[in-house]
Amino acid sequence: MTPGRPVPPPLAKPIPVERTASQGSTLAAAYGATSPESGLLPMTVARRAPKEDDVEIAIEFCGLCHSDVHATRGEWRLPPYPLVPGHEIVGKVTRVGSGVQDFVPGDRVGVGCMVDSCRECASCLEGLEQYCERGNVGTYGATDVRNGGSITQGGYSTSVVVDRRFVLRIPEALDPAAAAPLLCAGITTYSPLRYFDVEEGDSVGVVGLGGLGHMAVKIAKAMGAEVTVFTTSEAKFDAARDLGADHAVLSKDPEAMEEANRSIDVIIDTVAAPHDLNPYFRTLRLDGALFQLGLPAEDMPPVSPGLLIRRRLAYAGSLIGGIEETQEMLDFCAEHGVASDIEIVNAGQLNEAYDRMVAGDVKYRFVLDTSTLQKPSERADA
Numbered sequence: 001m002t003p004g005r006p007v008p009p010p011l012a013k014p015i016p017v018e019r020t021a022s023q024g025s026t027l028a029a030a031y032g033a034t035s036p037e038s039g040l041l042p043m044t045v046a047r048r049a050p051k052e053d054d055v056e057i058a059i060e061f062c063g064l065c066h067s068d069v070h071a072t073r074g075e076w077r078l079p080p081y082p083l084v085p086g087h088e089i090v091g092k093v094t095r096v097g098s099g100v101q102d103f104v105p106g107d108r109v110g111v112g113c114m115v116d117s118c119r120e121c122a123s124c125l126e127g128l129e130q131y132c133e134r135g136n137v138g139t140y141g142a143t144d145v146r147n148g149g150s151i152t153q154g155g156y157s158t159s160v161v162v163d164r165r166f167v168l169r170i171p172e173a174l175d176p177a178a179a180a181p182l183l184c185a186g187i188t189t190y191s192p193l194r195y196f197d198v199e200e201g202d203s204v205g206v207v208g209l210g211g212l213g214h215m216a217v218k219i220a221k222a223m224g225a226e227v228t229v230f231t232t233s234e235a236k237f238d239a240a241r242d243l244g245a246d247h248a249v250l251s252k253d254p255e256a257m258e259e260a261n262r263s264i265d266v267i268i269d270t271v272a273a274p275h276d277l278n279p280y281f282r283t284l285r286l287d288g289a290l291f292q293l294g295l296p297a298e299d300m301p302p303v304s305p306g307l308l309i310r311r312r313l314a315y316a317g318s319l320i321g322g323i324e325e326t327q328e329m330l331d332f333c334a335e336h337g338v339a340s341d342i343e344i345v346n347a348g349q350l351n352e353a354y355d356r357m358v359a360g361d362v363k364y365r366f367v368l369d370t371s372t373l374q375k376p377s378e379r380a381d382a
Protein backbone atom coordinates (compact mmCIF):
# COMPACT_ATOMS: atom_id res chain seq x y z
CA MET A 1 0.00 0.00 0.00
CA THR A 2 1.32 3.39 -0.96
CA PRO A 3 1.89 5.81 1.86
CA GLY A 4 -0.03 8.96 1.17
CA ARG A 5 -1.99 11.71 2.77
CA PRO A 6 -3.49 10.75 6.11
CA VAL A 7 -7.01 9.43 5.89
CA PRO A 8 -9.37 11.88 7.58
CA PRO A 9 -10.96 10.59 10.75
CA PRO A 10 -14.50 9.27 10.44
CA LEU A 11 -17.18 11.78 11.27
CA ALA A 12 -19.85 11.13 13.80
CA LYS A 13 -22.43 12.51 11.41
CA PRO A 14 -22.08 12.73 7.63
CA ILE A 15 -21.88 16.26 6.23
CA PRO A 16 -25.14 17.16 4.50
CA VAL A 17 -24.56 18.83 1.14
CA GLU A 18 -28.08 20.18 0.99
CA ARG A 19 -29.48 20.53 4.45
CA THR A 20 -33.06 20.98 3.42
CA ALA A 21 -34.29 18.34 1.08
CA SER A 22 -36.93 19.89 -1.17
CA GLN A 23 -40.39 18.40 -1.60
CA GLY A 24 -40.20 14.70 -2.45
CA SER A 25 -36.41 14.56 -2.68
CA THR A 26 -34.45 11.77 -1.05
CA LEU A 27 -31.14 11.71 0.76
CA ALA A 28 -28.30 9.59 -0.58
CA ALA A 29 -25.19 8.46 1.29
CA ALA A 30 -22.07 9.73 -0.47
CA TYR A 31 -18.36 10.43 -0.22
CA GLY A 32 -16.98 13.76 -1.29
CA ALA A 33 -14.50 16.57 -0.63
CA THR A 34 -15.12 19.75 1.35
CA SER A 35 -11.85 21.48 0.34
CA PRO A 36 -8.75 20.73 -1.76
CA GLU A 37 -7.06 19.25 1.32
CA SER A 38 -9.99 17.47 2.94
CA GLY A 39 -9.66 14.14 1.19
CA LEU A 40 -12.92 12.27 0.72
CA LEU A 41 -15.36 12.27 3.62
CA PRO A 42 -18.75 10.68 4.21
CA MET A 43 -21.62 13.06 3.45
CA THR A 44 -25.21 13.01 2.28
CA VAL A 45 -26.66 14.54 -0.87
CA ALA A 46 -30.26 15.36 -1.68
CA ARG A 47 -31.55 13.83 -4.92
CA ARG A 48 -34.59 15.43 -6.53
CA ALA A 49 -37.84 13.50 -6.91
CA PRO A 50 -37.98 12.24 -10.52
CA LYS A 51 -39.56 14.82 -12.82
CA GLU A 52 -41.45 13.86 -16.00
CA ASP A 53 -38.33 12.85 -17.97
CA ASP A 54 -36.18 11.68 -15.07
CA VAL A 55 -34.77 8.28 -14.20
CA GLU A 56 -33.90 7.53 -10.56
CA ILE A 57 -31.00 5.09 -10.27
CA ALA A 58 -29.79 3.06 -7.29
CA ILE A 59 -26.04 3.16 -7.91
CA GLU A 60 -24.20 -0.16 -7.64
CA PHE A 61 -20.73 0.77 -8.86
CA CYS A 62 -18.79 3.91 -9.75
CA GLY A 63 -15.39 3.98 -11.41
CA LEU A 64 -12.60 6.18 -10.03
CA CYS A 65 -11.32 8.40 -12.84
CA HIS A 66 -8.12 10.43 -12.62
CA SER A 67 -10.27 13.51 -13.32
CA ASP A 68 -12.00 12.87 -9.98
CA VAL A 69 -8.66 13.31 -8.21
CA HIS A 70 -7.85 16.54 -10.07
CA ALA A 71 -11.37 17.89 -9.47
CA THR A 72 -11.71 17.12 -5.77
CA ARG A 73 -8.20 18.42 -5.04
CA GLY A 74 -8.90 21.61 -7.01
CA GLU A 75 -5.95 20.99 -9.34
CA TRP A 76 -7.65 22.31 -12.49
CA ARG A 77 -9.83 24.99 -10.90
CA LEU A 78 -11.42 25.48 -7.53
CA PRO A 79 -14.68 23.50 -7.73
CA PRO A 80 -17.80 24.24 -5.72
CA TYR A 81 -17.46 22.39 -2.41
CA PRO A 82 -18.75 20.10 -1.02
CA LEU A 83 -18.13 18.01 -4.13
CA VAL A 84 -19.12 14.39 -4.65
CA PRO A 85 -17.12 13.08 -7.64
CA GLY A 86 -17.79 10.09 -9.91
CA HIS A 87 -18.84 9.90 -13.56
CA GLU A 88 -18.59 6.20 -14.33
CA ILE A 89 -21.92 5.19 -12.82
CA VAL A 90 -23.70 1.85 -13.12
CA GLY A 91 -26.87 0.94 -11.25
CA LYS A 92 -30.48 -0.12 -11.45
CA VAL A 93 -33.52 2.00 -12.23
CA THR A 94 -35.76 2.45 -9.17
CA ARG A 95 -38.31 5.03 -10.38
CA VAL A 96 -39.08 6.85 -13.62
CA GLY A 97 -41.05 9.98 -14.45
CA SER A 98 -44.36 9.81 -16.33
CA GLY A 99 -42.70 10.77 -19.62
CA VAL A 100 -40.13 7.97 -19.58
CA GLN A 101 -40.98 5.13 -21.97
CA ASP A 102 -37.58 3.57 -22.59
CA PHE A 103 -36.59 2.61 -19.03
CA VAL A 104 -38.47 0.70 -16.32
CA PRO A 105 -37.56 -0.08 -12.70
CA GLY A 106 -35.05 -2.92 -12.56
CA ASP A 107 -33.22 -2.00 -15.79
CA ARG A 108 -29.45 -1.87 -15.47
CA VAL A 109 -28.28 1.52 -16.64
CA GLY A 110 -25.27 3.79 -16.72
CA VAL A 111 -24.43 7.49 -16.51
CA GLY A 112 -21.18 8.92 -17.84
CA CYS A 113 -19.54 12.34 -17.77
CA MET A 114 -22.60 14.47 -18.66
CA VAL A 115 -26.15 14.72 -17.32
CA ASP A 116 -27.47 17.44 -19.63
CA SER A 117 -26.65 19.91 -22.41
CA CYS A 118 -28.50 22.74 -24.17
CA ARG A 119 -30.16 20.21 -26.54
CA GLU A 120 -30.49 22.79 -29.34
CA CYS A 121 -27.07 23.95 -30.58
CA ALA A 122 -25.49 22.46 -33.73
CA SER A 123 -23.38 20.03 -31.67
CA CYS A 124 -26.31 18.82 -29.57
CA LEU A 125 -28.51 18.37 -32.65
CA GLU A 126 -25.76 16.22 -34.16
CA GLY A 127 -25.65 13.99 -31.08
CA LEU A 128 -22.32 15.49 -29.99
CA GLU A 129 -23.53 16.73 -26.61
CA GLN A 130 -19.99 16.62 -25.25
CA TYR A 131 -19.17 19.52 -27.56
CA CYS A 132 -22.31 21.51 -26.66
CA GLU A 133 -21.63 25.11 -27.63
CA ARG A 134 -23.02 26.31 -24.31
CA GLY A 135 -21.08 23.68 -22.41
CA ASN A 136 -22.41 20.30 -21.38
CA VAL A 137 -23.58 19.85 -17.78
CA GLY A 138 -20.98 17.69 -16.07
CA THR A 139 -22.10 14.85 -13.82
CA TYR A 140 -20.55 16.60 -10.83
CA GLY A 141 -19.50 20.13 -9.92
CA ALA A 142 -21.61 21.71 -12.69
CA THR A 143 -24.52 24.11 -12.57
CA ASP A 144 -27.68 22.19 -13.43
CA VAL A 145 -29.60 24.88 -15.33
CA ARG A 146 -32.78 22.85 -15.81
CA ASN A 147 -32.88 21.95 -12.13
CA GLY A 148 -32.86 25.31 -10.44
CA GLY A 149 -29.16 25.92 -10.92
CA SER A 150 -28.20 23.40 -8.26
CA ILE A 151 -24.70 21.92 -8.35
CA THR A 152 -24.55 18.40 -9.75
CA GLN A 153 -23.16 15.70 -7.45
CA GLY A 154 -21.59 12.53 -8.83
CA GLY A 155 -21.61 8.81 -8.44
CA TYR A 156 -19.71 8.14 -5.21
CA SER A 157 -23.19 7.88 -3.75
CA THR A 158 -26.07 5.49 -3.37
CA SER A 159 -28.46 7.09 -5.86
CA VAL A 160 -28.75 9.68 -8.60
CA VAL A 161 -31.56 11.20 -10.68
CA VAL A 162 -30.79 11.91 -14.34
CA ASP A 163 -32.80 12.98 -17.39
CA ARG A 164 -33.55 9.94 -19.58
CA ARG A 165 -31.69 11.50 -22.52
CA PHE A 166 -28.42 11.06 -20.64
CA VAL A 167 -29.03 7.55 -19.31
CA LEU A 168 -27.34 4.61 -21.05
CA ARG A 169 -28.48 1.00 -21.21
CA ILE A 170 -25.92 -1.48 -19.83
CA PRO A 171 -26.11 -4.69 -21.90
CA GLU A 172 -26.67 -7.87 -19.88
CA ALA A 173 -23.50 -9.44 -21.24
CA LEU A 174 -21.37 -6.87 -19.41
CA ASP A 175 -20.29 -7.32 -15.80
CA PRO A 176 -21.76 -4.22 -14.09
CA ALA A 177 -18.60 -3.33 -12.13
CA ALA A 178 -16.24 -3.82 -15.10
CA ALA A 179 -18.65 -1.86 -17.32
CA ALA A 180 -18.51 1.27 -15.14
CA PRO A 181 -15.15 2.55 -16.50
CA LEU A 182 -16.46 2.20 -20.06
CA LEU A 183 -18.58 5.29 -19.38
CA CYS A 184 -15.51 7.54 -19.33
CA ALA A 185 -12.31 5.62 -20.13
CA GLY A 186 -14.10 3.42 -22.67
CA ILE A 187 -15.92 6.10 -24.64
CA THR A 188 -12.97 8.51 -24.51
CA THR A 189 -10.83 6.01 -26.43
CA TYR A 190 -13.63 4.49 -28.57
CA SER A 191 -14.76 7.84 -30.00
CA PRO A 192 -11.48 8.86 -31.71
CA LEU A 193 -10.93 5.29 -32.99
CA ARG A 194 -14.40 5.38 -34.56
CA TYR A 195 -13.89 8.92 -35.85
CA PHE A 196 -10.78 7.64 -37.64
CA ASP A 197 -12.76 4.60 -38.91
CA VAL A 198 -10.27 2.11 -37.52
CA GLU A 199 -10.89 -1.32 -39.02
CA GLU A 200 -9.30 -4.69 -39.70
CA GLY A 201 -5.71 -4.29 -40.78
CA ASP A 202 -5.19 -0.73 -39.51
CA SER A 203 -2.28 -0.11 -37.21
CA VAL A 204 -3.04 1.69 -33.91
CA GLY A 205 -0.48 3.09 -31.48
CA VAL A 206 -1.34 3.67 -27.81
CA VAL A 207 0.81 6.00 -25.73
CA GLY A 208 0.57 5.34 -21.98
CA LEU A 209 -0.91 2.24 -20.36
CA GLY A 210 -3.20 3.52 -17.61
CA GLY A 211 -6.99 3.56 -17.31
CA LEU A 212 -7.47 5.11 -20.77
CA GLY A 213 -4.56 3.31 -22.45
CA HIS A 214 -5.65 -0.16 -21.43
CA MET A 215 -9.13 0.51 -22.84
CA ALA A 216 -7.62 1.85 -26.08
CA VAL A 217 -5.65 -1.40 -26.52
CA LYS A 218 -8.70 -3.61 -25.93
CA ILE A 219 -11.08 -1.59 -28.11
CA ALA A 220 -8.59 -1.20 -30.98
CA LYS A 221 -7.93 -4.97 -30.91
CA ALA A 222 -11.69 -5.63 -30.94
CA MET A 223 -11.93 -3.39 -34.03
CA GLY A 224 -9.40 -5.67 -35.73
CA ALA A 225 -6.38 -3.38 -35.56
CA GLU A 226 -2.74 -4.29 -35.01
CA VAL A 227 -1.81 -2.53 -31.76
CA THR A 228 1.50 -1.08 -30.65
CA VAL A 229 1.91 0.21 -27.09
CA PHE A 230 4.46 2.97 -26.47
CA THR A 231 5.64 3.01 -22.89
CA THR A 232 8.48 4.58 -20.91
CA SER A 233 8.87 1.41 -18.86
CA GLU A 234 10.08 -1.96 -20.16
CA ALA A 235 8.33 -3.45 -17.12
CA LYS A 236 5.01 -2.76 -18.87
CA PHE A 237 5.79 -4.87 -21.96
CA ASP A 238 4.21 -8.01 -20.48
CA ALA A 239 1.16 -6.08 -19.29
CA ALA A 240 0.73 -4.65 -22.81
CA ARG A 241 0.82 -8.10 -24.35
CA ASP A 242 -1.54 -9.47 -21.68
CA LEU A 243 -4.05 -6.84 -22.81
CA GLY A 244 -3.70 -8.04 -26.39
CA ALA A 245 -1.15 -5.59 -27.83
CA ASP A 246 0.89 -6.97 -30.75
CA HIS A 247 3.98 -4.85 -30.10
CA ALA A 248 5.47 -2.82 -27.26
CA VAL A 249 8.02 -0.07 -27.90
CA LEU A 250 10.20 1.62 -25.30
CA SER A 251 9.51 5.25 -26.12
CA LYS A 252 12.70 6.58 -24.51
CA ASP A 253 14.86 4.32 -26.72
CA PRO A 254 15.56 6.33 -29.93
CA GLU A 255 16.57 3.18 -31.84
CA ALA A 256 13.33 1.39 -30.98
CA MET A 257 11.37 4.51 -31.99
CA GLU A 258 13.33 4.68 -35.27
CA GLU A 259 12.41 1.06 -35.98
CA ALA A 260 8.75 1.99 -35.57
CA ASN A 261 9.10 4.73 -38.23
CA ARG A 262 6.08 4.85 -40.61
CA SER A 263 4.39 1.84 -39.00
CA ILE A 264 1.24 3.36 -37.46
CA ASP A 265 -2.01 4.80 -38.88
CA VAL A 266 -3.47 6.40 -35.77
CA ILE A 267 -2.07 7.10 -32.32
CA ILE A 268 -4.18 7.44 -29.18
CA ASP A 269 -2.04 9.44 -26.75
CA THR A 270 -3.39 9.14 -23.20
CA VAL A 271 -0.51 10.78 -21.31
CA ALA A 272 -1.56 13.87 -19.34
CA ALA A 273 1.96 15.06 -18.46
CA PRO A 274 3.73 17.39 -20.93
CA HIS A 275 5.80 15.34 -23.40
CA ASP A 276 7.44 15.66 -26.84
CA LEU A 277 5.08 14.39 -29.55
CA ASN A 278 7.54 14.63 -32.45
CA PRO A 279 9.01 11.12 -31.96
CA TYR A 280 5.45 9.75 -32.14
CA PHE A 281 4.61 11.68 -35.31
CA ARG A 282 7.64 9.99 -36.90
CA THR A 283 6.03 6.59 -36.32
CA LEU A 284 2.97 7.63 -38.36
CA ARG A 285 2.43 6.71 -42.01
CA LEU A 286 1.15 9.08 -44.70
CA ASP A 287 -2.26 10.51 -43.66
CA GLY A 288 -1.81 9.32 -40.10
CA ALA A 289 -3.32 11.07 -37.10
CA LEU A 290 -2.42 11.55 -33.45
CA PHE A 291 -5.28 12.09 -31.00
CA GLN A 292 -4.29 13.68 -27.74
CA LEU A 293 -6.65 12.73 -24.91
CA GLY A 294 -4.67 13.74 -21.82
CA LEU A 295 -4.89 17.37 -20.72
CA PRO A 296 -1.56 18.56 -19.30
CA ALA A 297 -1.61 21.40 -16.81
CA GLU A 298 1.49 22.96 -18.44
CA ASP A 299 2.55 23.71 -22.04
CA MET A 300 3.78 20.89 -24.27
CA PRO A 301 7.02 21.01 -26.34
CA PRO A 302 6.24 22.42 -29.83
CA VAL A 303 5.18 20.10 -32.67
CA SER A 304 7.34 20.28 -35.82
CA PRO A 305 5.15 21.59 -38.70
CA GLY A 306 7.56 20.03 -41.24
CA LEU A 307 6.81 16.59 -39.87
CA LEU A 308 3.07 17.15 -40.25
CA ILE A 309 3.40 18.63 -43.73
CA ARG A 310 5.64 15.97 -45.25
CA ARG A 311 3.24 13.14 -44.35
CA ARG A 312 -0.08 15.03 -44.33
CA LEU A 313 -0.46 14.15 -40.65
CA ALA A 314 -3.28 15.35 -38.41
CA TYR A 315 -2.85 16.43 -34.79
CA ALA A 316 -6.23 16.17 -33.10
CA GLY A 317 -7.93 16.22 -29.73
CA SER A 318 -11.05 14.39 -28.64
CA LEU A 319 -13.41 14.65 -25.67
CA ILE A 320 -15.41 11.63 -24.39
CA GLY A 321 -18.25 10.88 -26.85
CA GLY A 322 -21.91 11.71 -27.48
CA ILE A 323 -24.75 9.81 -25.82
CA GLU A 324 -25.70 7.84 -28.95
CA GLU A 325 -22.06 6.92 -29.54
CA THR A 326 -21.65 5.92 -25.88
CA GLN A 327 -24.56 3.48 -26.27
CA GLU A 328 -22.96 2.18 -29.48
CA MET A 329 -19.68 1.69 -27.56
CA LEU A 330 -21.42 -0.22 -24.75
CA ASP A 331 -23.13 -2.51 -27.27
CA PHE A 332 -19.81 -2.97 -29.12
CA CYS A 333 -18.04 -3.91 -25.88
CA ALA A 334 -20.80 -6.39 -24.98
CA GLU A 335 -20.58 -7.96 -28.44
CA HIS A 336 -16.80 -8.24 -28.34
CA GLY A 337 -16.40 -9.18 -24.67
CA VAL A 338 -14.52 -5.98 -23.85
CA ALA A 339 -14.56 -4.53 -20.32
CA SER A 340 -12.20 -2.74 -18.01
CA ASP A 341 -9.68 -4.55 -15.77
CA ILE A 342 -10.74 -3.42 -12.32
CA GLU A 343 -9.99 -3.54 -8.61
CA ILE A 344 -13.08 -3.05 -6.45
CA VAL A 345 -12.68 -0.78 -3.41
CA ASN A 346 -14.98 0.06 -0.52
CA ALA A 347 -15.76 3.55 0.71
CA GLY A 348 -13.12 3.41 3.44
CA GLN A 349 -10.40 2.77 0.84
CA LEU A 350 -11.19 5.75 -1.40
CA ASN A 351 -8.44 8.07 -0.14
CA GLU A 352 -5.83 5.35 -0.38
CA ALA A 353 -7.07 4.49 -3.87
CA TYR A 354 -6.59 8.13 -4.92
CA ASP A 355 -2.98 8.07 -3.71
CA ARG A 356 -2.38 4.82 -5.54
CA MET A 357 -3.85 6.30 -8.74
CA VAL A 358 -1.52 9.27 -8.49
CA ALA A 359 1.39 6.82 -8.02
CA GLY A 360 0.23 4.81 -11.06
CA ASP A 361 -0.32 1.80 -8.79
CA VAL A 362 -3.54 0.38 -10.25
CA LYS A 363 -4.33 -2.19 -12.92
CA TYR A 364 -6.20 -0.46 -14.44
CA ARG A 365 -9.23 1.09 -12.80
CA PHE A 366 -10.58 1.27 -9.27
CA VAL A 367 -14.32 0.82 -8.97
CA LEU A 368 -16.23 1.80 -5.84
CA ASP A 369 -18.76 -0.71 -4.55
CA THR A 370 -21.40 1.77 -3.41
CA SER A 371 -23.10 -0.75 -1.10
CA THR A 372 -20.23 0.02 1.31
CA LEU A 373 -21.28 3.67 1.53
CA GLN A 374 -24.14 2.83 3.83
CA LYS A 375 -22.18 0.90 6.40
CA PRO A 376 -20.90 3.11 9.23
CA SER A 377 -18.51 0.27 10.16
CA GLU A 378 -16.69 0.74 6.85
CA ARG A 379 -16.23 4.40 7.72
CA ALA A 380 -14.96 3.66 11.16
CA ASP A 381 -12.17 1.36 10.00
CA ALA A 382 -11.09 3.74 7.25
Ligand code: ZN
Pocket residue numbers: 065066067068087113184185
Ligand atom coordinates in the same frame (compact mmCIF):
# COMPACT_ATOMS: atom_id res chain seq x y z
ZN1 ZN B 1 -13.32 10.42 -16.35
Ligand code: ZN
Pocket residue numbers: 117118119120121122123124125131132133134135
Ligand atom coordinates in the same frame (compact mmCIF):
# COMPACT_ATOMS: atom_id res chain seq x y z
ZN1 ZN C 1 -25.78 22.30 -27.04
